[in-house]
Amino acid sequence: MVDVFVPDTLDEAVGFLGHHAGAAIPIAGGTDVLVDTRTGRSAPEWLVDLSSLPGLGGVELDGEVLRLGALTRIRAVELDPELQRRAVALVEAAKVLGSVQIRTMATVGGNLCHGTPSAEMPPALLVHDAVAEIVGLGGRRSIPLAELFAGPGRTTLGPDELLTSLRARVRASSAGSCYLRQTVRWSMDLAGVGVAASVEVEGTTVTSARVALAAVAPVPLLVGSATETVVGTDLPSEVADEAGRQAAAACSPISDARGTADYRREVVSVLVPRALRIAWLRATGAWPEGVPAPVNGVWTEEDL
Amino acid sequence: MPAGPVGELQVVGHRLPKLDAPQKVTGQIAYADDLRMSGLLEGAILRSPHPHARILSIDVSAAERLPGVRAVIHAGNVEQRRFGYGDDNLPLKGDKVRFIGDEVAAVAAVDEETARRALELIRVDYEVLPAVFDPFEALEDASPSIHDELPGVVGNVAMRWDFDDGDVDAAAARAAAIVEGMYSAPQAAPAPIETHVVIASFSPSGHLTVWSPVHMVFMYRKALADCLGLDWQNITVIQPPVGGSFGGKIDIDSHDFIAVMLARHARRPVRLVMTREEEFIGTRTRQPIHFRLRTGADAEGNLLFRDAEVVSDNGAYNAWGSHAMLVAMSTITSMYRVPNSRIRCAVVYTNKNYGGSVRGFGNPQATFAVEQQMEELADALGMDPMDLRLKNANQSGDVTPQGMKITSCGLSECLRIVREQSGWDQRRGTMRDRHRGLGAAAFIHVGGGARIYGSDGCGAIVKVDDSGQVTLISGSSELGQGSETALAMIVAEEMGVPIGSVQVVNSNTDIKPWDVGVHASRTTFVAGNAARLAAAAARDKLLATAAELLGAPPAELRIRNGMVEVAAEPDRRIDFARAVRRRLLREEGTVVMATAFYDPPTEHQDKEYRGNISAAYGFGAHVAEVEVDPGTGMVRLLNLWTAHDVGRAINPMSCEGQIEGGSAMGAGLALSEELVMFDGQIAAPNFHDYGMPTAVDVPRIVVNLVETVDPLGPFGAKGVGEAGIIPPPAAIANAIADATGIRPRAYPMRPWKVKQWIDSGERSHVVVAKGGLDDG
Amino acid sequence: MRIELRVNGDDYRREVEPDLTLLHFLRDVLGLTGTKWGCLTGDCGACTVLVDGEPVVSCLQLACQVRDREVTTVEGLETADGLDEVQAAFVSNGAAQCGFCTPGMIVAVEALLRSNPSPTEAQVRESLSGNLCRCTGYNKIVDAALQAARARLLATDIA
Ligand code: FES
Numbered sequence A: 001m002v003d004v005f006v007p008d009t010l011d012e013a014v015g016f017l018g019h020h021a022g023a024a025i026p027i028a029g030g031t032d033v034l035v036d037t038r039t040g041r042s043a044p045e046w047l048v049d050l051s052s053l054p055g056l057g058g059v060e061l062d063g064e065v066l067r068l069g070a071l072t073r074i075r076a077v078e079l080d081p082e083l084q085r086r087a088v089a090l091v092e093a094a095k096v097l098g099s100v101q102i103r104t105m106a107t108v109g110g111n112l113c114h115g116t117p118s119a120e121m122p123p124a125l126l127v128h129d130a131v132a133e134i135v136g137l138g139g140r141r142s143i144p145l146a147e148l149f150a151g152p153g154r155t156t157l158g159p160d161e162l163l164t165s166l167r168a169r170v171r172a173s174s175a176g177s178c179y180l181r182q183t184v185r186w187s188m189d190l191a192g193v194g195v196a197a198s199v200e201v202e203g204t205t206v207t208s209a210r211v212a213l214a215a216v217a218p219v220p221l222l223v224g225s226a227t228e229t230v231v232g233t234d235l236p237s238e239v240a241d242e243a244g245r246q247a248a249a250a251c252s253p254i255s256d257a258r259g260t261a262d263y264r265r266e267v268v269s270v271l272v273p274r275a276l277r278i279a280w281l282r283a284t285g286a287w288p289e290g291v292p293a294p295v296n297g298v299w300t301e302e303d304l
Numbered sequence B: 001m002p003a004g005p006v007g008e009l010q011v012v013g014h015r016l017p018k019l020d021a022p023q024k025v026t027g028q029i030a031y032a033d034d035l036r037m038s039g040l041l042e043g044a045i046l047r048s049p050h051p052h053a054r055i056l057s058i059d060v061s062a063a064e065r066l067p068g069v070r071a072v073i074h075a076g077n078v079e080q081r082r083f084g085y086g087d088d089n090l091p092l093k094g095d096k097v098r099f100i101g102d103e104v105a106a107v108a109a110v111d112e113e114t115a116r117r118a119l120e121l122i123r124v125d126y127e128v129l130p131a132v133f134d135p136f137e138a139l140e141d142a143s144p145s146i147h148d149e150l151p152g153v154v155g156n157v158a159m160r161w162d163f164d165d166g167d168v169d170a171a172a173a174r175a176a177a178i179v180e181g182m183y184s185a186p187q188a189a190p191a192p193i194e195t196h197v198v199i200a201s202f203s204p205s206g207h208l209t210v211w212s213p214v215h216m217v218f219m220y221r222k223a224l225a226d227c228l229g230l231d232w233q234n235i236t237v238i239q240p241p242v243g244g245s246f247g248g249k250i251d252i253d254s255h256d257f258i259a260v261m262l263a264r265h266a267r268r269p270v271r272l273v274m275t276r277e278e279e280f281i282g283t284r285t286r287q288p289i290h291f292r293l294r295t296g297a298d299a300e301g302n303l304l305f306r307d308a309e310v311v312s313d314n315g316a317y318n319a320w321g322s323h324a325m326l327v328a329m330s331t332i333t334s335m336y337r338v339p340n341s342r343i344r345c346a347v348v349y350t351n352k353n354y355g356g357s358v359r360g361f362g363n364p365q366a367t368f369a370v371e372q373q374m375e376e377l378a379d380a381l382g383m384d385p386m387d388l389r390l391k392n393a394n395q396s397g398d399v400t401p402q403g404m405k406i407t408s409c410g411l412s413e414c415l416r417i418v419r420e421q422s423g424w425d426q427r428r429g430t431m432r433d434r435h436r437g438l439g440a441a442a443f444i445h446v447g448g449g450a451r452i453y454g455s456d457g458c459g460a461i462v463k464v465d466d467s468g469q470v471t472l473i474s475g476s477s478e479l480g481q482g483s484e485t486a487l488a489m490i491v492a493e494e495m496g497v498p499i500g501s502v503q504v505v506n507s508n509t510d511i512k513p514w515d516v517g518v519h520a521s522r523t524t525f526v527a528g529n530a531a532r533l534a535a536a537a538a539r540d541k542l543l544a545t546a547a548e549l550l551g552a553p554p555a556e557l558r559i560r561n562g563m564v565e566v567a568a569e570p571d572r573r574i575d576f577a578r579a580v581r582r583r584l585l586r587e588e589g590t591v592v593m594a595t596a597f598y599d600p601p602t603e604h605q606d607k608e609y610r611g612n613i614s615a616a617y618g619f620g621a622h623v624a625e626v627e628v629d630p631g632t633g634m635v636r637l638l639n640l641w642t643a644h645d646v647g648r649a650i651n652p653m654s655c656e657g658q659i660e661g662g663s664a665m666g667a668g669l670a671l672s673e674e675l676v677m678f679d680g681q682i683a684a685p686n687f688h689d690y691g692m693p694t695a696v697d698v699p700r701i702v703v704n705l706v707e708t709v710d711p712l713g714p715f716g717a718k719g720v721g722e723a724g725i726i727p728p729p730a731a732i733a734n735a736i737a738d739a740t741g742i743r744p745r746a747y748p749m750r751p752w753k754v755k756q757w758i759d760s761g762e763r764s765h766v767v768v769a770k771g772g773l774d775d776g
Numbered sequence C: 001m002r003i004e005l006r007v008n009g010d011d012y013r014r015e016v017e018p019d020l021t022l023l024h025f026l027r028d029v030l031g032l033t034g035t036k037w038g039c040l041t042g043d044c045g046a047c048t049v050l051v052d053g054e055p056v057v058s059c060l061q062l063a064c065q066v067r068d069r070e071v072t073t074v075e076g077l078e079t080a081d082g083l084d085e086v087q088a089a090f091v092s093n094g095a096a097q098c099g100f101c102t103p104g105m106i107v108a109v110e111a112l113l114r115s116n117p118s119p120t121e122a123q124v125r126e127s128l129s130g131n132l133c134r135c136t137g138y139n140k141i142v143d144a145a146l147q148a149a150r151a152r153l154l155a156t157d158i159a
C-alpha cells in the first residue's frame, strides 16, 4: 500500500523526496500518477502530495515573459484571457488535453514531468522558448525545457528535484502560434502526432520561428532545421512544406496501435506546414483573434 | 395476436419518460456493485498470460495460506462440466489455455486487495504452445490445433454455414456488371459503462441466489445447474438494474460459474467485479468477420446474384459469436431482392478472446460488405445508388430466398426520406473538391422474435390490486433500452388506465414467468404481445364485474382514464379501482389477475438455413456525410440522417433513443473502435485506446420513425433495439468513397488506414462491365 | 489519515487509508453509491463529482487530497422542490437509458452551467466529452443540458 506525505513547504517536499529517493514520487493533480499506480506502471512507497503547497500555481506576465507555476491547472491555462491572446499554441494544447475534469485536476508541471512523448504541454511550451525552473537539495537551477526530457516516462530531474515553474516568451504583437494534432477520436484522445509552431514577424516577413513535435520521438522534439527554413520568408506554402519535410526527417516515430512510423512521419510533414501557416496568419493579424484552429488544421475561409 | 384496430390511442404513441428515470437521475437506483450484503467476500480471477499453452501444474498453497483468503479454486479442486455451443469450454481451464485472459484459477477473500495479492501467489506451470491469431492461417494445415481434444473439429473449423439458392454461376454469366472485393470487420467490444458484476450466495439449506445483470435469465439458470451439477429448482436469479449490455451481458460466462463455485467453497456470499481491463480482455466481444463478396446486376440494375466467401474469426471458444452468421447470412441473401445467392462460410477458432452476441449480431459486418457493393455496382452501371436500391427494395408480401416472410416493409419509404433530407440528388458526387461526401446504407433485421430455441415465447402476468394499481410481471427484462416502460404503456393502453397506475416486476426468476430472454430486438414484439394478451384478459374479468354494477353487457363497456363507462352513455360509469374491490371483497371474491404466454409464429431454420425465423422484420436506411482530411486521413462525421421502419413507435422518445444510441455505436465501429491486438495481446485494454465515440465525435443524429403498422406486432410495433448500429459502417465507408474516390476495405476507418488507401489508390474492382463502363 | 470534508452540505470527519480514492471514500465509507465508476483511469467520467464547484473524476482523486474541501455528488443536487433543473431535464428528454453514466453526466452538466449559463450545443458537446455514454448517442443528453440551461435562466429571470 502507498502512503501519502503532505509537506507544508517546498523545502520539506524536497527534503522528503531526497530522503526517500526512488521510493517516493510527487503527486499533484493525480491524473497520471494514480493511473500508473493502478495499472502497475509504477509502485512507489510514498506519494508526496504537492497539491496544497503555496506559491506554485498561477499565470503571471511581466512584459514578454510568462511565468507559469508548475501547479497551474491545465484548465486555468485554457481559460486565461491573456494567454488566449499571446500564447495560442499553449491554450490550444490545453484545450485538447483530456476532458474538462482531467484539465481541472491536471497540472502543467505534471504534464511535463510525466515524460509522456505524446503529452500536449511540452511542444506548446517549447515553441515559446520555455525554461524550466527546478529546485532540489542542491538549490535552484534553470534549464531550457528541452533538456528536461530524457525518454518515455523519464526526465532529467534528480529524485530530490521538483519543477517549480516555467518561464516562457510570449510576445504581445507580431507573433502567433498554433497547436495541431492527429488523433483517432476528435476529443479525449492522445496525439498520434502533435505539432506546435510559433512565428514572429516584421511586417509579413518571418524573423523567428519554432516548430516542436509530440509523439514522434522518445522525447518532445524541437526541430531547428525547420525553423531556419522559414526565417526571412513570407512563409509561402512551398516554404512551409519544405519545413514540414525537414521536420519529418528530424523525427523518429515508432509503429504502434495508433499508426505506423511511416504514417506518422507523413503526418508530421502535413501538420507542420499547416501549423506554421496558421501561426503566421495569426502573427500578421490575418487570422481573427479568438478563433481556434480546427484540431487538424484544416480550415476554409468560411471558418474565419 | 393480431394488431387489431388501434383506434385512438391514449398512451401508446406518446413520448413518455422512462418509469425508472427519476431513480436514475438521483443516483438512488442500485446496480449490482451498489448492493451491500453482510459477509460478502470479493472474488478475483487468475487469467492466462499466454495465448496458447498447456497447463502442467497449479500450486495454490501459498495463496491459500494468505490471511483473509477464504477459497482458492482451480480445475483440480472443483466440480464443473463443459459448457458452450461447441461443448468446448470450461469455467476454469484444466488442460489448456487458449487465449490471453482465459480463466485458470480464482480466489475469494475478505477484500479486493487480499484477493489480488492471493492471485499473485498462485504458481502455474505452462508449456507454451504455438498460437494462431489470423483465421486464414488457422485454416492452413500447418496451423496449431486449438481444440485437439474435440474429435469433431478439423482444421480449427468450429462451424460451417453454407447456403445455396438458384444458380449463381449462370447469373454471373448474364451480368452487365459485377463488383468484387474483400471487406473486413474488426474485433470490437460491447463496452457498456458498467462492467460485469455477479454475486452468488448459498443459503444454509443449499439454495443458491445469484445476482447478475444477465438477460437470458432462465437459460442462465439452467446452464448454471447443468455445468455445476446443481439442482435447477434450487436456484434463484435476480437481475439488478443493468448498466448497459448491448449483448455483452446476454449469456452465461465463465465468471458466473466461478462466482458460484467460489461461494460454494468459501461458504460465504462472493462478489466478482470485472475491472475495465478484464471487461475488454475476458468478456465477450464482437467477432471479426472477413467477406469476399461479389454482387452482379443486369444493365437495368436488377440484382442478379450475391456470392460470398466468409471467414468468421471465432476466437478460442464457441459462444453466441459462432452464430453471428445466422444474421450475416440473412443480409447477404435477403437485403434487397436477390434471385441467386451462394455463401461459403467457415467459423474458425483462433487464440483470441471469443465472440459473443453484440448488438446487431453479424449484421453491421455483413452490411458493410453488401451495402458498399450496392454503391460500387450503381457506379459501375452509371446509376444512382438510391435508384438501384429502390429498384431492388424488399416489399411487403415478399418471401426471401431463406424463407423470411416480409409482412410489413417500409424500406422504400425510408430510402426516400433520407435521400430527400440529405440533399442526396443535388449533393452526392459534387463535394470532392472540399473532401466531403455522402454515402448511404440500408438494413434488414429481425424484429418479431427469432426462433433459436424450442420456444421463442415470453410469459406475462397482469394483476390488479384493491387500490387499482396494475402490476405487470413480465418474463423479459429491462437493460436500459426502455422496454419496461414500453410494456407498461401497452398494458395501460389495453386496460384504459393512466401510465402512472402500472408498475412492472421483471427481475426475479422466482416471480416472473418464463421468457427466452432479451435478444434479437424481440422484447417489444414478443413480451409486448404477451403483456397485451394478459392485460386484455385481466380487463375482461374486470369488465364482467363492472357489467354487473353498471347493468350493461361487458361488450358495451370501455375503460378510459381509469373509469369504466358505458360507451354510449359515458356518464354511467364507475371507478376502475372500485370495480376491482367489488370483485375482490365479497363472498367467493376473486383477484383480478390473468396470465398469457405469447410464442410468435416463427420457424426454426432447417438444415439448409431456410425458415421464417422471425414474425416481423425491421428495415431502415441511413445517409452519412463526412469530411476527410486527405493529409492525415482523419474523418469527421458531419451528419447522419436515419429513417427506421419501427412498425409503430410505442414510445417515440425511446425509439429515437434506441436509434440514436445504436447509430452512435455504429459510428464508433466505423471510425474508431477496435481491440487492437499484437500476438493475441490486446494492446491497450482501456476506454482511452478502445475509441468509443464521445459527444464531440457524434453529430446530432436525425431520426425519422416510419410506421408501417405490422400486422402481428403489439399495436403494430416491431423491434428496434439493434437496428441503429447496422448501417453506419457501410454508410460512412460509402461517404468516404464519395469524398475521396477510394474504396474502404475494413473498419474501423482509423486515420492511418484511410491515409493508406488514399496513398495506394484503393479502388472498387469491377470484374465484368459490359457496354463500355470503365474499370474503377 | 484523518480528514475533514463537507459532502453534499454535511460535514464528515473520517479516518481513511492514504491511498483511498475519493470515489471509494464516497461509495464505501459514506455509502453514497450514486457516484458510479466505469474505468478507474479517468477515461469515462462516470465518477464525476464537484470539488469546490469544479468537476473532477473522483477515481483519480485521493480522498486525503480533498481535505477541508466541499464535495457535491449527484445525491446533493436535489432541491427542496425535488429534482433540480438538470435532473428534471434528463427525465423529460429521455437522456437516461441504462442510467449508469447519468450521475456523472448530470454533475458534469451542473459544472458547465455554473460556469456558462447559456452554452451552445457545441460547447455542451465539448464539455461533456469526458463523459462516455454508450446508450444514448448523446442527442438527448445534449437536449437535456440545453433545456436545463433555459429553465435555469428563466427561473433566475423570474426571481
Ligand atoms: S471511473 Fe473515473 S473516469 Fe471512469
Ligand code: FES
Residues within 6 Å of the ligand: B193, B243, B244, B480, C095, C096, C097, C098, C099, C100, C101, C102, C132, C133, C134, C135, C136
Ligand atoms: S445511459 Fe447508459 S451509458 Fe449513458
